[in-house]
Amino acid sequence: MIEIENTFAEAFPMKASRLIITALNINWAKKAAQSFCGFATSVIACGCEAGIESELSHKETPDGRPGVSILIFSMSSNELKKQILNRTGQCIMTSPTSAVFSGNISADKIPLGNSLRYFGDGYQISKFLDNKRFWRIPVMDGEFICEDFAYQMKGIGGGNFLVLGNNIESVLGAVERAVKKMNEVKNVILPFPGGIVRSGSKVGSKYKNLIASTNFEYCPSLRGVTTKSKLNKDTNCVLEIVIDGINREDIELAMKKGISEILNSKITKGVSKISAGNYGGKLGPYLFKLRDLI
């Protein structure tokens, strides 16, 4: 029997944007997207959190080629602009056959082709279709097509839950199944490698310049060393799933799907408890009570 702890996950507002990356085939669209989303696990040191939201068929993309939709989250508008521009320029424009388009629309513009066009050194061509401007930048495999602007929207970061268990094999297996199910939900991403994080953090540190440090309450090796450990003697492993999303409902849905997958799985031996990370309700306005989700 897996226990659901009577606690809540605490999430906070972020700035977000959606991009659509297309390429000659889904393989190259994914490679460009994975490159863009590389080193984008946490705003603590990456500047943004990003991940692949979904794969798109040729009928769902502006240029009729297969593609992927990605979501990018950051703490400030300026950082979001900087990250999107740099990553598009270095990761998408460099990827063979790629093109990039905005996947949402709002009043807050983020320069995309509007800045990248200068790479064309005067040979770039602007095209205005259906009230959108596209830039055609000559590159060595033909042309890189890039929409003039991406757009900023509101997002929520830091939805999470923790899976506690006796051994890494059981906990990792359970969390992997949860991630697979959660990846079916639109409007959310799981920014960490494979959707899973093992180095959960708390705010602050004993060292002055460090803004985050290890979440010692859930480190099995510190059981006994610290009096605040939340792990009993049978819990030797904790893994966390962090969820960023466009709205509260979809984060809730993803958490519900993930937790339900673990609870309903026949292979749950070794998993003992599901908990969540929070800061006592002081950090963010979004609280996701675990027991209310199930």
Add this chain to the structure above:
Amino acid sequence: MKKIILKAKINFKSELNLKNLSKINFEEKIISKINMLYDNKEFKLQELFKIQVKKSDKNELIIFGTNRNCDYLGWKWKKGTLIIKSDVGSFLGVQMSNGKIIVEGSCEHHVGSGMTGGKIFLKSNADDFVGSPLPGSKIGMNGGLIVINGKAGNFLGLQMRRGVIFVAKDVGNNCCNNMIAGTVILKKSFGDQLGLGMKRGSISLFRKKIKCDNFLDSGESRSLFINLLNNYLYKVLSLKIFSHKDKFIRLIGDIKMDGMGEIFFKKD
């Protein structure tokens, strides 16, 4: 939302200036106050047309009984749909900024001159100066879409700056002259001096071989822009004009103007 139907009471034998018809505000009852110039005399709208107003799920103005003497229809048109069930005269949709105009007959000159947005659909032919500047102006079509299912005359897209023009049948001489930007798609033949003085912009042709002395052959092109254009036209016209498998040759010019305009035509 309203559907306004106008039926001509007379056969217009002199010029009828329908510029004021664009003052129709679908929200307010000002229809009967609109004045028209017919044969240089002022008339109330109801003196020339039988007016019917119905409730509808969208704003529509439908006109019956116009002919080639009826000029300036859709002047500065900015919202709703204007449907013309017969031929019209010159200056259709001039400087329109939004909305849609559908003509079931033919048009005379200057269709969409100086338009900045919206869509014009002609089920038949148009004469000269489609998407060109108004007389005395230097700015041609500056946005929007013109679809001509018939033929078009000379000077189509003259000094065009932005927008898309699609012609399903033949086009006259001097097409896309001094074009600054924008996109023109020609499905059938075209006259002399295509793209003369072109600075930028794109012309897509269905023909397989052309000879343009003012343009340089830059070889086979796999521009994604053609895909974007294809998807846009499919969205608007439900018509796939190119296949994703089509290969194109790209010409660059007008070289005598140091232009970077482009002409795409299908590779054999």
